[in-house]
Amino acid sequence: MTAKQLKNLTNKGIDKVIETSTTKTLDFEEKTEDLELLSEEKLLTKPKKLPLSKRGTAIEINHVDFYYQHGNKQALFDINMKIKENTVTAFIGPSGCGKSTILRSINRMNDLVEGTALEGEIIVNKSNVYDPGVDVARLRTEVGMVFQKANPFPMSIYDNVAFGPRSQGVKDKAALNQIVEDSLRKAALWDDVKDYLKDSALGLSGGQQQRLCIARAIAMRPKILLMDEPTSALDPIATLKVEELVLKLKDEYTIVIVTHSMAQAARVSDYTAFFLQGELVEFDKTKKIFTNPKDKKTEDYISGRFG
The missing domain is CATH 1.20.5 (Single alpha-helices involved in coiled-coils or other helix-helix interfaces)
Incomplete structure (x- = not known):
């Protein structure tokens, strides 16, 4: 080559x-x-996730007036607001301003107080909860409640969570086990108690008891969770855990929380409603309420000038 x-x-x-x-x-x-x-x-x-502006309405409150003492004491004056799905809405205001009254009106807990009356309408799931013939027991299943002071039943941790489903006719052991575990997991309590489910719920710490009460409410598969000052009796660490839980739960539930803590409202809520002397002074996105309120009364309350 x-x-x-x-x-x-x-x-x-x-x-x-x-x-x-x-x-x-x-x-x-x-x-x-x-x-x-x-x-x-x-x-x-x-x-x-849908932006806040595009989320549907979970609760609609129209022209609500509320009375105690057989109409002799008016507690709410012409309340109007729309609460969006999968959000946290905080009700703030000084003591006696009506924030707990309107919260308890959503699932008709005020019916348990003698001499109360409500005018107007509160619409949940497209139905006025004050229409004649409304099944109040069913309403309270769909709209769960967590109270200011943890109130576990004097029974085991397991039985506390299973109590509601059992009362609704769930008898299958496997189904109850699953509901209990799922509810405790969602309440961020499963890892703490999974080995002690048969122990008394009264042996839990205050923060754990409050999360147990949240798990008990969740076990009923509600669409809405009402919380009336759920951390007022808790220490800062337990309060933080409940707040973290609230932020996680809003992906599945619409949450309305009454709080006296401005910092808590700012941390956990998407919307804030400020009540004063039975009137809704202002209702808007939390960031706007805390940085640029429309009403001078709101600004004064948030800045600590009164209340």
């Missing part, structure tokens, strides 16, 4: 290598582009 033939053969080999390398590079680039397109498509189709 002559030197010229060898050179031609070598050049052909180099050209082949370059061609093969270029083809592989192009293939790699095409595949990379496909992966990028796939990632973008996946990103675009990934479920996103």
